[in-house]
Amino acid sequence: MVSYMKMSVAAMLMVGALFTSCTTPAENLQKAQDNEKQSKKELRIAKQEYEKEMTEYRKTSEEKIAANELKIAEFKARVKTQKEEAKADYEKKVDDLNRKNTDLKMRLDNFKFDSKTKWESFKFELNQDMEELGAAINDFMGKDEKKK
Numbered sequence: 001m002v003s004y005m006k007m008s009v010a011a012m013l014m015v016g017a018l019f020t021s022c023t024t025p026a027e028n029l030q031k032a033q034d035n036e037k038q039s040k041k042e043l044r045i046a047k048q049e050y051e052k053e054m055t056e057y058r059k060t061s062e063e064k065i066a067a068n069e070l071k072i073a074e075f076k077a078r079v080k081t082q083k084e085e086a087k088a089d090y091e092k093k094v095d096d097l098n099r100k101n102t103d104l105k106m107r108l109d110n111f112k113f114d115s116k117t118k119w120e121s122f123k124f125e126l127n128q129d130m131e132e133l134g135a136a137i138n139d140f141m142g143k144d145e146k147k148k
Contacts, residue, residue, distance in 0.1 A: 054113070057123060061108050064130055068101045071137050093140060100133050 075094045082090050104126065111122055 050113070050116075050119075054119075058108060061126065061130065062105075064134070065101060065105050065108070068097075068104075068133060068137060071141065072098050072101060075140070097133070097137055097140065100129075100136075104130060104133065 072094060075090075075097070079087060079090055079094065107126060113119055
């Protein structure tokens with residue numbers, strides 16, 4: 001009798017577990033819809049974060065480029081004060097710095113987001129090029145100060 005009761009209880013537990021573990025197609029659909037809503041929400045948040053990051057990066061980069069433009073304009077004004085034999089070389093160097101700065105600005109303006117990997121690569125390369133240009137401007141500025 002005891003073993004019969006144990007078997008009955010075990011059978012009821014198995015049947016109960018079977019009923020509670022089964023979901024209806026309507027429940028499956030609801031779970032899928034909830035997952036889809038959550039995924040869309042996460043995608044929207046990620047997109048907003050990307051747009052914020054990109055906007056901040058563009059603003060910072062544009063400020064650096066504008067600062068470079070001011071320094072280059074200052075160099076152009078100094079061309080008039082240079083000795084005739086140095087003017088051509090000075091103008092060539094200033095034009096080269098200006099061209100590189102303009103190139104950075106165009107690259108920043110023309111970048112289109114394709115993937116996170118391309119975005120990270122673009123930022124790395126642009127930052128590296130901006131640092132090189134900044135160093136070249138500072139180096140040129142230092143050499144110019146020594147000539148005075």
